[in-house]
Amino acid sequence: MQTQRTDALALRGAMVLARARTSPARRVCCLVTNSNGCCSKYGYCGISDAHCGSGCQAGYGSCNSGGNPGAAAVTEYISSSLFDQIFLHRNDPACSSNGFYTYDAFVTAAAAFPGFGTAGDAATNKRELAAFLAQISHETTGGWAAAPDGPYSWGLCWIQEGMKTPADQMAPYCAESAEYPCAPGKKYFGRGPMQLSWNYNYVPAGQALGFDGLNNPDAVTQDAVLAFKTAIWFWMTPRNPKPSCHEVMAGTWTPSPADVAAGRLPGFGLTTNIINGGLECSGTGTIHGQETDRIGYFARYASLFGVSTGDNSDCSRQQHY
Template identity: 40%
Template sequence: MAAKLLTILLVGALCGAAVAQNCGCASDQCCSKYGYCGTGNDYCGNTCQSGPCYSSGGNGSSGGGSSVADIVTQAFFDGIINQAASSCAGKNFYTRAAFLNASNSYSQFGNDGSANGTKREIAAFFAHVTQETGHFCYIEEIDGASHDYCDSNNTQYPCVAGQKYYGRGPLQLTWNYNYGAAGNSIGFDGLGNPGIVATDVLISFKTALWFWMNNVHSVLDQGFGATIRAINGAVECNGGNTPAVNARVGYYEDYCSQLGVSPGDNLTC
């Protein structure tokens, strides 16, 4: 009997470990130390495994002791999205919880070893998101379906008939080669089902962070102007669209001020 009980306990422990490794929680829930899904300190506190964890459980702990979750507070996030009209599609789509959950997949985001560097990267990211989505109003590019974003010369990520690769998500992911590469990295059919970026908020934020880490993160030390060039330089820089550049800079300076960090030099492109 004792041997049978020990077997049951061992099996139960193994099952518990399996659950703890893969909670399968919703995007706005945390996976606790014991493998349960929920919100609040018991789930999102120091022993949190995944999801929008607090402080040490969250992504991006910097040399200054601040994590992405510490800096992107609900108040900071709400300060952006609350400027969108209630009729905006993004108002009921984008959430801080989904952003934090997505950021856990990109450990180098906001993690350059200094508190100021973390704050500047976060301010820069949300400045561009604000410009691209109109304070989280838009999930999809306005009249995006009327534009042709298929690069037929890109044979690695060929366009799929009937699909459109216009801007979607926080950084308005565009072009077949970006959808294909993002899908391969994140784990969705970017070429065959690009529309999921506008319907799954976790994938949506992950595409924005994927683009950021692959195209923008490496130029942060060159100043905010370099991030503009990396995101939309061909259209906006060198006099292409000065009002848009100025708007991005304005958002960046505002968010830096909110986070208590200087914006640095080389702000425009």
């Protein structure tokens, strides 16, 4: 989720729906557009304890009920040792993330999202996890062509965009509006595994996850569990007319006639289209350099999980949304 990203981060319309209020018509969004979230007793959608705990309205989404069996299933597919093998150099001294991203933080974050990496059969679940981890690896890569252990062993090298660039030198990433204002002195550059960027993403992410995205965007860099939650939230949340990346990789999304005509078919390539199609999915048949990196990570991780990459791994022949 970089500076140039023009489409994947434009979540304004769909993410407004995550701000469900108290009327029955608004509460339905918890079930329809935020099916992996909860509807709080006040009618707001999200996944924090305040949303899913006491007073959670079970008729409009998921509520906590003494544990999340889906989270346990994630650990069936990715162990601590496999996590270390996947992110072989995340604690390299050259990486700004050194010591930040942990297996326990990832598993804890996954526990907040029923269905994440657990919605299908074993092969489908492993492929989804490989796809998610590949996308966040590209967004935070510290690899290069001749890197030790190869370019695809350096995922999760960044906590924030620019690695070691001082925050006061970063662009503000502010697109001010009445719906999504910008707080004085705050900057909304990329942070976390999916490099959450722009004020109009921080605000709904904060509302869904229980942090003040408007006034405290740095919270994403201070709490590894929250950092992973922002990435999984992005992965799990559909943005009209786009499906969620989760729906694509879990096999629950069916392309419309317009999608088929545009070449947008299920597979890893469509998750790239959802994330950054405006820059990487030209429809010309030429694979963009950034997409090559994403595919490289995905191929390595799928192999480590013992599954195939499936069909449509690139988006070169897809029209972007």
